[in-house]
Amino acid sequence: MAYTNTVLNRARARLTAENERKRAEYEDHLARAYALRPRLKEIDRSLRGTSARLAGLLLRHEGDPAAELAKLRAENEALQSERQWILDEAELPDGFLDDSPVCTLCGGTGYVGSRMCECLRELCRQEQKRELSALLPTGRERFDNFSLELYPDRFYPGLGDTARNLMQKNLHFCKKYAQDFQPGARSLLFSGATGLGKTFLSACVARQVAENGHSVVYVTAGKLFADFEAVKFERAEAESLRDYRDCELLIVDDLGTEMTTEFVKAALYEIVNTRLLEHRSTLISTNLNENDLEARYGGQIASRLLGGYRVVYFLGDDIRRMRK
């Protein structure tokens, strides 16, 4: 499971902070224990001394190592039990001088060999959730909150069905898509007029896919192109676009509402084409239909979108207008 750089960096920073906090707490406790029972400090110093002598002994290979070893071991044990006796007598709380790492599986590094440890993975999940919550429009975006009653139950001859039935199928499809999502899943194009719930449904997909532990980036088309422009005019590092390239699901909302310049077309082509070639899933929502897409962005982009993506049509009356 791959997390974006932004999420991974934040999770790592939290793990580092947690390590530092634990270390500082231990040092504070140790200083307090020494202040309370100065003999502890002497014992700890002696213990470090016996450990060093033990190591030296093992390297030297001369004299009678066995006898010396036994002597050192006895000294060590005596010191340890005196230490424990002092700690018990001082009635320090359990674990007061515990200096074990924040995670015993990885020692607080976040990795076991080359594999990400569960502790860092959990921090990534939390950071991904926080990141996405900040980006999603309302915070209500869950499939259960999607109301089909807002779609007209009347028959559309061109469709051969009612808008409500169509939306019911869309809802079912999107739910299943999000639940079963695996990296490389087919990309989607949500097409339909403004106010038909495209943004809402794409945000539901974002939330569910992220909750299943995949990296998801949600961005409006306006923000996406503004970020590309900032890199082009060197107001930002190229690195800042990395999440758009690397995430397992990129959701671009409201394509077609931006000022479409030649630069925008080139950026869109780059993102759509690169992600298709690298088998990374993308969900684009747009108020443009097939013909509008071609007219606005050119045949090359339109054919990538219509050929490489599964198109999901939205139909009905403007929900936002009806709610008012």
Ligand SMILES: [Zn+2]
């Ligand atoms: Zn760990």
